[in-house]
Amino acid sequence: MNTSENLPVPITEDCHIFLVLLNFTMAPGRRPPKAPAEPPADLGRLLRCCLRCRLMKTHSQFYESGCENCPFFNMVNDKDRVNDCTTSNFSGMISVLDPEGSWAAKWSSLGKFAPGCYALSVVDDLPEDIQGILQDNNINYRPPSEL
Ligand SMILES: [Zn+2]
Numbered sequence: 032m033n034t035s036e037n038l039p040v041p042i043t044e045d046c047h048i049f050l051v052l053l054n055f056t057m058a059p060g061r062r063p064p065k066a067p068a069e070p071p072a073d074l075g076r077l078l079r080c081c082l083r084c085r086l087m088k089t090h091s092q093f094y095e096s097g098c099e100n101c102p103f104f105n106m107v108n109d110k111d112r113v114n115d116c117t118t119s120n121f122s123g124m125i126s127v128l129d130p131e132g133s134w135a136a137k138w139s140s141l142g143k144f145a146p147g148c149y150a151l152s153v154v155d156d157l158p159e160d161i162q163g164i165l166q167d168n169n170i171n172y173r174p175p176s177e178l
Pocket residue numbers: 081082083084085086098099100101
């Protein structure tokens with residue numbers, strides 16, 4: 032069975048390995064509800080995370096493919112937007128394979144996002160003009176400074 036069929040994102044070699052892992056860990060017959068996000072290409076200091084959903088990827092990956100959970104941020108080919116919408120100031124990491132079926136994902140407020148690697152906590156708030164994009168899309172956002 033080709034797991035990359037019907038997925039809306041291009042499948043890179045790294046992503047293919049991730050999909051194999053995903054299929055290995057999912058219960059038989061259960062398919063992921065959403066296409067997995069691109070796994071981080073680097074786990075070092077190049078790593079950033081989205082300020083809304085906490086998806087972790089490198090700056091280059093956000094620049095090339097944006098955030099799978101937050102396409103309305105339009106990060107593709109916009110370095111300033113990537114800098115505004117992501118941060119390197121985060122802590123912890125969780126890999127989520129089955130967001131809807133995982134208690135850890137639900138506990139981390141990741142239950143509705145794509146399978147992928149996420150930061151556990153983020154300190155920085157989205158800039159106010161970017162928060163306006165979320166309001167325009169009727170998406171609730173509570174800045175970490177208000178939690
Ligand atoms: Zn995001």
